[in-house]
Amino acid sequence: MSTSTTTRRRGVLGTSALRPDGLPKVQGRFAFSSDAWADNMLWGATLRSPHPHARIVSIDTSGALAINGVSAVITADDVPGQLTYGLISNDQPVFARDVVRFAGEPVAAVAADHPETARRALAAITVVYEVLPALTRAEEALDTGTTPIHPDGNVIRRQRIVRGDQSFAGDVVVEGTYDIGMQDQAFLGLEAALALPDDDGSGVELFVATQWLHEDQKQIAACLGLPLDKVRLTLGGVGGAFGGREDISLQVHCCLLALATGRPIKMQYGREESFFGHIHRHPATIWMRHHADRDGTLRRVEARVLMDGGAYASTSSAVLINAVTHVQGPYRCENATVDGYAVRTNNPPCGAMRGFGVVQACFAHESQMDKLAAACGLDPVTIRLKNAMRTGDRLITGQVVESVAPVERCIRETAALPLPPELSEHPDALQLPGGSGRTARRNNVTRGIGWGVSIKNLMYSEGFDDYATARCRLANGVATLQFATAEVGQGFVVLAQQIARSVLGVDTVLLEPISTAIGSAGSTSASRQTWMSGGAVDGACRLVRERLFEQVAREHHIDPLRLTIDGIDVIDSAGDLRVSVEDASRGLVIDETFEHHHRATEELDENGQGNCHVAFAFVAHRAVVDVDTELGLVKVVQIATAQDVGRVLNPLAALGQVEGGIAQGLGLAVMEEIVLVDGKMRNPSFTDYLLPTALDAPEVVVSMIEEPEPQAPLGAKGIGEPPCISVTPAIVAAIRAATGKDLARVPVRPQDIVFG
Amino acid sequence: MSGENAGNEFFRLTVNGIDHDVRDAWVGESLLYVLRERLGLPGTKGACEQGECGSCTVLMDGEAVCACLVMAASAVDSEIVTVEGLSTDGEPTDVQNTFVAAGGVQCGFCTPGLIVAVHHLLDRTPNPTDLEIREAISGNICRCTGYGRIFEAVRLARDARLAGG
Ligand code: FES
Ligand code: FES
Numbered sequence: 001m002s003t004s005t006t007t008r009r010r011g012v013l014g015t016s017a018l019r020p021d022g023l024p025k026v027q028g029r030f031a032f033s034s035d036a037w038a039d040n041m042l043w044g045a046t047l048r049s050p051h052p053h054a055r056i057v058s059i060d061t062s063g064a065l066a067i068n069g070v071s072a073v074i075t076a077d078d079v080p081g082q083l084t085y086g087l088i089s090n091d092q093p094v095f096a097r098d099v100v101r102f103a104g105e106p107v108a109a110v111a112a113d114h115p116e117t118a119r120r121a122l123a124a125i126t127v128v129y130e131v132l133p134a135l136t137r138a139e140e141a142l143d144t145g146t147t148p149i150h151p152d153g154n155v156i157r158r159q160r161i162v163r164g165d166q167s168f169a170g171d172v173v174v175e176g177t178y179d180i181g182m183q184d185q186a187f188l189g190l191e192a193a194l195a196l197p198d199d200d201g202s203g204v205e206l207f208v209a210t211q212w213l214h215e216d217q218k219q220i221a222a223c224l225g226l227p228l229d230k231v232r233l234t235l236g237g238v239g240g241a242f243g244g245r246e247d248i249s250l251q252v253h254c255c256l257l258a259l260a261t262g263r264p265i266k267m268q269y270g271r272e273e274s275f276f277g278h279i280h281r282h283p284a285t286i287w288m289r290h291h292a293d294r295d296g297t298l299r300r301v302e303a304r305v306l307m308d309g310g311a312y313a314s315t316s317s318a319v320l321i322n323a324v325t326h327v328q329g330p331y332r333c334e335n336a337t338v339d340g341y342a343v344r345t346n347n348p349p350c351g352a353m354r355g356f357g358v359v360q361a362c363f364a365h366e367s368q369m370d371k372l373a374a375a376c377g378l379d380p381v382t383i384r385l386k387n388a389m390r391t392g393d394r395l396i397t398g399q400v401v402e403s404v405a406p407v408e409r410c411i412r413e414t415a416a417l418p419l420p421p422e423l424s425e426h427p428d429a430l431q432l433p434g435g436s437g438r439t440a441r442r443n444n445v446t447r448g449i450g451w452g453v454s455i456k457n458l459m460y461s462e463g464f465d466d467y468a469t470a471r472c473r474l475a476n477g478v479a480t481l482q483f484a485t486a487e488v489g490q491g492f493v494v495l496a497q498q499i500a501r502s503v504l505g506v507d508t509v510l511l512e513p514i515s516t517a518i519g520s521a522g523s524t525s526a527s528r529q530t531w532m533s534g535g536a537v538d539g540a541c542r543l544v545r546e547r548l549f550e551q552v553a554r555e556h557h558i559d560p561l562r563l564t565i566d567g568i569d570v571i572d573s574a575g576d577l578r579v580s581v582e583d584a585s586r587g588l589v590i591d592e593t594f595e596h597h598h599r600a601t602e603e604l605d606e607n608g609q610g611n612c613h614v615a616f617a618f619v620a621h622r623a624v625v626d627v628d629t630e631l632g633l634v635k636v637v638q639i640a641t642a643q644d645v646g647r648v649l650n651p652l653a654a655l656g657q658v659e660g661g662i663a664q665g666l667g668l669a670v671m672e673e674i675v676l677v678d679g680k681m682r683n684p685s686f687t688d689y690l691l692p693t694a695l696d697a698p699e700v701v702v703s704m705i706e707e708p709e710p711q712a713p714l715g716a717k718g719i720g721e722p723p724c725i726s727v728t729p730a731i732v733a734a735i736r737a738a739t740g741k742d743l744a745r746v747p748v749r750p751q752d753i754v755f756g
Numbered sequence: 757m758s759g760e761n762a763g764n765e766f767f768r769l770t771v772n773g774i775d776h777d778v779r780d781a782w783v784g785e786s787l788l789y790v791l792r793e794r795l796g797l798p799g800t801k802g803a804c805e806q807g808e809c810g811s812c813t814v815l816m817d818g819e820a821v822c823a824c825l826v827m828a829a830s831a832v833d834s835e836i837v838t839v840e841g842l843s844t845d846g847e848p849t850d851v852q853n854t855f856v857a858a859g860g861v862q863c864g865f866c867t868p869g870l871i872v873a874v875h876h877l878l879d880r881t882p883n884p885t886d887l888e889i890r891e892a893i894s895g896n897i898c899r900c901t902g903y904g905r906i907f908e909a910v911r912l913a914r915d916a917r918l919a920g921g
Contacts (some may be wrong), residue, residue, distance in 0.1 A: 018856055019861065019862075021864065022855075022856035022861050022864075023848060023852070023856055025861050025864030025867050025868075026839075026851075026852035026853075026855045026856055026861060026868075027799070027839065027848060027852060027870055028797075028798075028800070028838070028840045028868045028871075029840075030864055031798075032801070032865060035792075035798040036799075037793075037798075073898075114782065115789075116782055116784065187865075188801075188803045188811060188832065188861070188863065188866050188897065188898070188899050188900075189863060189865040190802075190803060236866075237901035239801075239863045239865030240865060240900050241861075244901070271804045271806065393768075428887055430887050430890065431887070476758075488898055489863025489864065490862065491862065500772040598765045652858075652905070655905070656900070656901055656902075656905050657860055657906070658902075659901060659905065660862065660899075660900045660902040661902070662902055663899075663901075663902035663903065664899075685808070686803075686804040686808035686809055687804075687806055687808055688808060691899065692889045693891045693895075694889075694894045694896070694906070695891065697890070697903040697904065697907075700904055701904065712874055715863070
């Protein structure tokens with residue numbers, strides 16, 4: 001029977017439906033991958049190179065094997081399949097064999113009965129290294145005289161963009177060189193996995209925190225030398241990702257140890273090892289020269305982008321493409337000359353992090369827009385409005401922006417959001433820059449306001465078909481969904497339920513475990529899962545609904561096209577028939593699977609021309625900061641933002657993405673940087689790598705701009721990345737406004753403000 | 757357990773009102789490790805093991821402490837309460853409910869530690885100001901939410917308690 005109509009709209013699209021994993025998480029019942037446990041399991045641990053570049057002369061594992069409680073020690077010699085892996089090219093060894101290329105590179109792994117035994121076993125392995133000179137400066141990697149540190153060479157990718165008049169010189173020209181530091185994803189839930197070998201040793205099952213189960217499966221199986229179906233993955237609870245779980249970390253090691261010992265293996269990194277075990281945001285040096293008419297109309301952008309990919313390629317080539325194709329920002333510009341390089345060094349490998357190349361480009365182009373505004377005698381808002389991109393404009397790649405492009409509206413709505421009150425004459429110490437250390441003095445505090453606006457591509461680019469699969473089963477009024485979409489914290493699990501409720505008129509939506517038992521969902525990255533996996537769940541539910549309608553139509557001798565869902569009922573739009581979905585589906589099992597593909601894209605040609613991206617989203621940020629100019633301390637007071645989201649599917653979840661992204665952008669602006677000295681990390685801990693705390697969080701005021709995107713299955717654009725992109729330059733612009741300093745690098749450090 | 761690591765002694769911990777015997781523990785094991793790996797209480801999380809992130813917050817005789825910094829063997833005479841023990845009947849507490857309702861949970865890894873820290877705050881300071889809330893949870897790092905919905909969750913729990921809810 002149908003339930004009361006008062007509850008029928010609960011949990012559908014557009015409502016702040018509550019996530020199904022919320023209660024288990026607050027009660028400590030939710031199983032993260034680090035909580036996985038099996039009878040008889042052993043602990044795995046990894047030995048890593050202390051040198052950024054060295055030849056391995058010998059490895060002696062006998063000392064470790066002699067320790068009571070140690071079951072296995074493995075090295076490169078024990079890898080039965082492919083010796084290397086990688087997301088785009090297979091250039092990263094499972095274990096270093098002849099040479100180590102970064103400090104932290106895995107050399108061996110052990111399995112033991114206690115984490116402490118494992119640690120002692122690692123210490124008992126003797127590796128003799130011949131230390132080699134380390135290539136740690138990206139610029140040097142470009143030098144043709146530099147010896148390649150890898151058989152694939154030192155240049156991972158070069159891409160030029162050449163468009164329009166190559167000799168155009170503007171009336172007004174501004175230029176600058178900008179540096180972006182190496183940021184860490186710093187997800188809270190450390191890397192962890194549990195591998196269970198099959199009884200006959202022919203395969204393995206892995207519970208792991210990852211962003212893309214099927215890509216992991218492919219890379220693991222190749223290294224194990226096993227067919228795909230012998231490596232089965234289930235998502236262990238994921239404690240955040242932000243790009244840092246796209247690459248393989250401990251997956252292959254854990255499976256190898258399980259197969260070597262025939263026992264379940266648990267591996268988990270500590271915080272320090274996590275800094276070594278996953279890739280980071282690319283440090284970049286970006287030179288730009290902007291040409292404009294006297295009235296501020298942008299005419300030409302010249303740029304040189306140099307990204308340090310570290311020792312292995314990871315996704316560097318795709319990150320570079322994102323950076324070079326976004327140098328113009330969300331502004332019209334017909335002439336461009338861009339040269340971009342991603343290079344290999346002996347620094348830690350870099351790859352995906354929220355914003356994926358666009359963060360770096362945006363810091364440079366927004367700094368330039370402010371310079372241009374000053375040179376033209378305009379304010380930061382006017383120059384951005386004047387050049388704001390619109391739907392139908394052509395990018396410097398020649399691609400036409402077909403997406404909804406409400407750039408002007410993003411800027412105007414942000415500007416209309418209220419400013420915070422002035423800092424009081426007698427503020428609480430916690431409100432001052434520097435916080436409760438009470439070091440800042442009210443009289444030295446100056447306020448500044450700055451702007452940042454950005455464009456971000458959505459989904460994968462350059463011809464990649466990153467499709468998503470979902471399955472829906474309807475029986476007795478209950479829908480069950482299955483997908484391999486990695487839930488990393490973003491809330492896809494609740495969105496999937498909302499979609500099923502809206503399309504099918506059901507209340508109860510069950511979720512199957514997230515695993516490789518169904519087709520790929522693609523990666524939880526590139527702001528793509530709402531669009532892609534959301535589209536797949538929507539498609540599967542619609543197929544089920546069609547079959548339900550056919551069934552009802554047959555029974556009642558009417559045309560199925562007349563049927564529609566109203567609340568929790570199937571109704572005849574041209575008659576009186578009303579039957580609850582529960583009744584209509586009683587005794588039936590309707591089971592459908594759907595794959596959602598986005599439209600095809602193409603690779604860039606040698607001049608950087610081509611329709612390489614699927615779609616775009618836009619956002620504006622206004623930052624208000626208080627700066628103690630004497631001590632160089634910054635307090636971010638408020639961030640105002642208007643974001644182009646297409647359509648808000650879950651207001652609470654959307655707000656959480658916006659606030660969370662802003663905090664990460666704030667981190668890059670004033671706090672977060674992995675400091676490298678001669679290729680070695682100096683601060684791989686939460687004591688020395690500073691993350692925003694509750695005292696650093698600014699007030700955030702938000703306006704969601706809802707102009708449904710016709711291309712998107714649900715009208716909604718991805719919202720994960722844009723919040724963290726232009727907030728960083730907005731904060732830095734605000735600090736410049738407060739201090740008058742140039743500040744051409746992020747993060748901005750106290751010494752940059754005081755002595756810069 | 758390998759010979760050199762094995763402790764011959766056993767000790768007893770009182771966790772969530774129940775006495776647990778801990779046998780064969782290596783003497784260097786932290787309270788965090790023992791709770792998670794020996795007592796079957798994985799609700800308490802570890803994300804830094806250096807006292808910086810607050811994921812491992814538990815109550816020890818009513819004080820909020822980082823379980824990663826406490827040697828398990830030194831906690832023998834204390835009443836320990838973990839996220840699993842904040843309510844005895846399996847029903848969520850007021851704070852647990854407001855965290856879900858306000859959207860304070862994304863990946864949820866920081867959540868158990870925050871829930872314990874917020875209980876500790878509201879039990880001692882029934883009417884905290886916004887600044888006091890920020891300060892009280894500034895030892896708990898959350899990488900996902902940017903804290904906005906967490907502040908809201910704490911305010912909701914505070915207001916409901918003040919209203920006698
Ligand atoms: S794990 Fe104890 S404070 Fe981070
Ligand atoms: S919800 Fe992920 S760290 Fe807080």
